[in-house]
Amino acid sequence: xxxxxxxxxxxxxxxxxxxxxxxxxxxxxxxxxxxxxxxxxxxxxxxxxxxxxxxxxxxxxxxxxxxxxxxxxxxxxxxxxxxxxxxxxxxxxxxxxxxxxxxxxxxxxxxxxxxxxxxxxxxxxxxxxxxxxxxxxxxxxxxxxxxxxxxxxxxxxxxxxxxxxxxxxxxxxxxxxxxxxxxxxxxxxxxxxxxxxxxxxxxxxxxxxxxxxxxxxxxxxxxxxxxxxxxxxxxxxxxxxxxxxxxxxxxxxxxxxxxxxxxxxxxxxxxxxxxxxxxxxxxxxxxxxxxxxxxxxxxxxxxxxxxxxxxxxxxxxxxxxxxxxxxxxx
Amino acid sequence: xxxxxxxxxxxxxxxxxxxxxxxxxxxxxxxxxxxxxxxxxxxxxxxxxxxxxxxxxxxxxxxxxxxxxxxxxxxxxxxxxxxxxxxxxxxxxxxxxxxxxxxxxxxxxxxxxxxxxxxxxxxxxxxxxxxxxxxxxxxxxxxxxxxxxxxxxxxxxxxxxxxxxxxxxxxxxxxxxxxxxxxxxxxxxxxxxxxxxxxxxxxxxxxxxxxxxxxxxxxxxxxxxxxxxxxxxxxxxxxxxxxxxxxxxxxxx
Numbered sequence: 204x205x206x207x208x209x210x211x212x213x214x215x216x217x218x219x220x221x222x223x224x225x226x227x228x229x230x231x232x233x234x235x236x237x238x239x240x241x242x243x244x245x246x247x248x249x250x251x252x253x254x255x256x257x258x259x260x261x262x263x264x265x266x267x268x269x270x271x272x273x274x275x276x277x278x279x280x281x282x283x284x285x286x287x288x289x290x291x292x293x294x295x296x297x298x299x300x301x302x303x304x305x306x307x308x309x310x311x312x313x314x315x316x317x318x319x320x321x322x323x324x325x326x327x328x329x330x331x332x333x334x335x336x337x338x339x340x341x342x343x344x345x346x347x348x349x350x351x352x353x354x355x356x357x358x359x360x361x362x363x364x365x366x367x368x369x370x371x372x373x374x375x376x377x378x379x380x381x382x383x384x385x386x387x388x389x390x391x392x393x394x395x396x397x398x399x400x401x402x403x404x405x406x407x408x409x410x411x412x413x414x415x416x417x418x419x420x421x422x423x424x425x426x427x428x429x430x431x432x433x434x435x436x437x438x439x440x441x442x443x444x445x446x447x448x449x450x451x452x453x454x455x456x457x458x459x460x461x462x463x464x465x466x467x468x469x470x471x472x473x474x475x476x477x478x479x480x481x482x483x484x485x486x487x488x489x490x491x492x493x494x495x496x497x498x499x500x501x502x503x504x505x506x507x508x509x510x511x512x513x514x515x516x517x518x519x520x521x522x523x524x525x526x527x528x529x530x531x532x533x
Numbered sequence: 534x535x536x537x538x539x540x541x542x543x544x545x546x547x548x549x550x551x552x553x554x555x556x557x558x559x560x561x562x563x564x565x566x567x568x569x570x571x572x573x574x575x576x577x578x579x580x581x582x583x584x585x586x587x588x589x590x591x592x593x594x595x596x597x598x599x600x601x602x603x604x605x606x607x608x609x610x611x612x613x614x615x616x617x618x619x620x621x622x623x624x625x626x627x628x629x630x631x632x633x634x635x636x637x638x639x640x641x642x643x644x645x646x647x648x649x650x651x652x653x654x655x656x657x658x659x660x661x662x663x664x665x666x667x668x669x670x671x672x673x674x675x676x677x678x679x680x681x682x683x684x685x686x687x688x689x690x691x692x693x694x695x696x697x698x699x700x701x702x703x704x705x706x707x708x709x710x711x712x713x714x715x716x717x718x719x720x721x722x723x724x725x726x727x728x729x730x731x732x733x734x735x736x737x738x739x740x741x742x743x744x745x746x747x748x749x750x751x752x753x754x755x756x757x758x759x760x761x762x763x764x765x766x767x768x769x770x771x772x773x774x775x776x777x778x779x780x781x782x783x784x785x786x
Binding site: 273275309310311312313315316317319320321323324325326327328332336337338339340341344347348389392396402 | 688690691693694695696697698699700701703704707708709712713715716
């Protein structure tokens with residue numbers, strides 16, 4: 204099952220100069236009016252299909268970083284490029300997000316799905332309306348106002364709800380769902396945008412450990428599936444790139460392909476999950492007894508490698524569940 | 534709160550002596566008060582035998598006028614308040630629009646209803662039109678301000694989520710903001726309907742039509758039994774609107 208090429212690519216998670224990128228940050232900085240530098244000269248490239256975990260202590264700039272990508276927070280300096288993701292040829296379709304005007308930004312935001320810590324569903328709307336709100340950038344105001352979305356959008360929304368195991372809940376109000384269910388709606392809403400990139404802000408911070416793992420596994424799966432659905436040609440499967448802010452180190456090690464550690468707005472670690480040694484964690488978070496945490500993640504260097512290898516074969520996670528088991532687990 | 538004991542006592546003493554001096558400066562005409570005592574008793578006596586019938590025509594016209602005035606002014610007020618309220622919400626509007634809308638709200642709130650009513654009576658003459666204008670104007674200050682504050686207090690994460698999809702400003706309003714503020718907007722509108730009915734009877738006294746004008750006439754004619762009937766009807770209607778609006782607001786949550 205573990206083929207040598209993918210296993211070695213897990214070791215080299217940092218893209219080299221020839222890798223096409225879905226997202227490129229160039230010397231990105233953000234200084235808040237209060238004066239503190241939340242991001243300090245961050246450069247980062249994310250290739251298509253890579254699920255990147257952003258870890259770091261509170262206030263390290265994780266949230267600021269992903270919000271600077273879709274400019275919910277305006278960066279102070281630096282550039283953000285959204286890549287075309289065409290293998291070997293990223294430049295022509297690349298968009299500089301930081302140079303866009305209001306209109307251009309709205310159009311670009313359609314390609315960037317966002318998933319939030321407290322789900323950020325519109326509580327008083329139905330599950331279906333929430334999923335369809337992912338299409339807002341594509342439909343004119345009057346259509347969205349009258350809730351007359353194109354039939355294809357509605358069919359796709361049902362398909363996505365079915366995919367995340369919530370087909371039965373379409374007409375319920377969002378605030379009637381449990382935390383795990385709400386986050387599934389959040390994922391379906393982001394996918395409804397048919398994005399090239401997912402920005403995921405602490406997706407499991409409000410969830411219990413079991414639900415957290417289900418959500419992370421689902422995220423990995425949908426990122427891998429997106430590529431398959433998109434491209435028809437052989438050897439496709441470029442997948443959906445994602446940046447996932449996460450504060451749970453064990454969870455990050457278990458589900459992420461690549462880890463970027465942020466401390467005080469700077470990147471202090473960038474490498475494979477199995478590289479998170481106690482020394483590295485101390486560098487990211489500061490002095491603490493890390494032995495138990497790293498031991499938790501199983502056998503570093505063995506388990507995560509197998510996982511990363513599995514992911515490129517669209518079997519993320521140690522035991523890939525079926526849709527039925529996902530729905531049943533609710 | 535004030536740590537110095539002497540200062541604390543000094544302040545209490547100063548406040549007490551100012552209260553006493555101020556109270557002493559009010560002139561009381563005891564003879565007039567004794568006269569009025571009897572008139573007051575007659576007024577209260579009127580409540581024992583309220584007379585609905587002899588002035589019923591005036592009373593019913595006044596009531597219909599008041600209710601019409603209240604309803605139309607509330608609806609017009611809401612229609613004007615909503616855009617102004619959105620404009621006065623700092624998280625949705627650019628600074629110049631925000632300042633303009635806040636100015637309108639401040640103007641509407643700083644002028645008391647009776648003063649506005651006197652102004653409109655002077656402008657458009659006696660009658661319910663002046664009352665309609667007064668109540669609509671007052672509604673703007675109330676509703677637009679509270680709506681703006683409600684919009685400023687929405688859960689920004691929900692709005693951010695809608696923004697992040699590439700939604701336009703109008704779509705943000707429709708999906709990110711409206712669902713969050715709608716129940717409160719409806720509740721406030723119903724509450725304002727209550728207030729407007731009560732106000733309509735007050736501003737009638739200064740000539741802005743409605744049941745207040747009828748009440749004023751009855752009092753001028755010393756017809757305390759008719760006045761009592763009018764007051765009882767006002768109380769009844771206020772109770773009814775208050776009860777029904779609170780019932781509707783409860784159902785909205």
